[in-house]
Amino acid sequence: MQILLNGERFATDASNLDELCATLGFTDAKVATAVNGSFVASAKRSVTPLAEADEVEIVAPRQGG
Amino acid sequence: MLQLYGQEFTSRMLLGTAQYSSPDILRQAVEASGAEIVTVSLRRESARARTGQAFWGLIEELGCRVLPNTAGCHTAKEAMATAQMARELFGTSWVKLEVIANADTLQPDLFGLVEAATVLSAEGFDVLPYTTEDLSAAERLLAAGCSVLMPWASPIGSARGLINKTALQSMRAYFPDTPLIIDAGIGSPSHAAEAMELGYDAVLLNTAVAKADDPVKMARAFAQAIEAGRLAFEAGLVEPRDMASPSTPVAGTPFFKIDHAS
Numbered sequence: 452m453q454i455l456l457n458g459e460r461f462a463t464d465a466s467n468l469d470e471l472c473a474t475l476g477f478t479d480a481k482v483a484t485a486v487n488g489s490f491v492a493s494a495k496r497s498v499t500p501l502a503e504a505d506e507v508e509i510v511a512p513r514q515g516g
Numbered sequence: 517m518l519q520l521y522g523q524e525f526t527s528r529m530l531l532g533t534a535q536y537s538s539p540d541i542l543r544q545a546v547e548a549s550g551a552e553i554v555t556v557s558l559r560r561e562s563a564r565a566r567t568g569q570a571f572w573g574l575i576e577e578l579g580c581r582v583l584p585n586t587a588g589c590h591t592a593k594e595a596m597a598t599a600q601m602a603r604e605l606f607g608t609s610w611v612k613l614e615v616i617a618n619a620d621t622l623q624p625d626l627f628g629l630v631e632a633a634t635v636l637s638a639e640g641f642d643v644l645p646y647t648t649e650d651l652s653a654a655e656r657l658l659a660a661g662c663s664v665l666m667p668w669a670s671p672i673g674s675a676r677g678l679i680n681k682t683a684l685q686s687m688r689a690y691f692p693d694t695p696l697i698i699d700a701g702i703g704s705p706s707h708a709a710e711a712m713e714l715g716y717d718a719v720l721l722n723t724a725v726a727k728a729d730d731p732v733k734m735a736r737a738f739a740q741a742i743e744a745g746r747l748a749f750e751a752g753l754v755e756p757r758d759m760a761s762p763s764t765p766v767a768g769t770p771f772f773k774i775d776h777a778s
Contacts, residue, residue: 515555
């Protein structure tokens, strides 16, 4: 299926958000997630299913003012 | 001591971590500033570059309290989701709440700001809102649960200093017991000193240090200016006068004649 990952089209077979993070090598990474504009806590990723055209954000710490 | 949400700080300078020429210059600038609070952000992470992982290592080395921002958010909904991600990512309930109204001025959207602050405060966040000097918005933010306000001096990155000094003076007088931090628009140490002389509790800045020719030296300059400004406020500044007033005693002036005094 096609999703929008961090603003770009992305093909994935991951059935939930936790699987997607694992596919990307983020299992132990310091990242936070949101799906379709809403925050998804790390503990909830495995019970957050992904569907066609979902908009997924995976973010990490960055410099800020 | 500066007190924010039950925490005490010696330094009254909050420093941003963006725009430095290298991680090492950032580290040196933070150390030179003496800042105990640094602002950070969160951005999309690439599976290949993994930029955020390395940056987090640097932040942990600094040993400062981090204040995550919601920079770039243009709606309350975006800001709230970003704050929630930041809370999990950085392990802090503190958030520098930004809801931006306009891309050219980066002016706060005060309506969205109050909306987001209300929800986030109810969810247990300690909200430090990036706001303007507007007193009615400030009252709404306090009613929403904010215990600290962060009015701009001038637009973010503009280096214009305190462009509405009279309103900032009114704000200080109107909220004598609320910690007020000048956030954004500071260009020079004299601007920071001016804010501190008005009685503001702290100054938050980034660009003026990061983009200086020598950010480490500039960080030290700001630290000294902020300390000087605070000392001046505590010492009590004299009132300005329209006419001169001799500082040397008039009494006993040699050759003094009464008509010199008129």
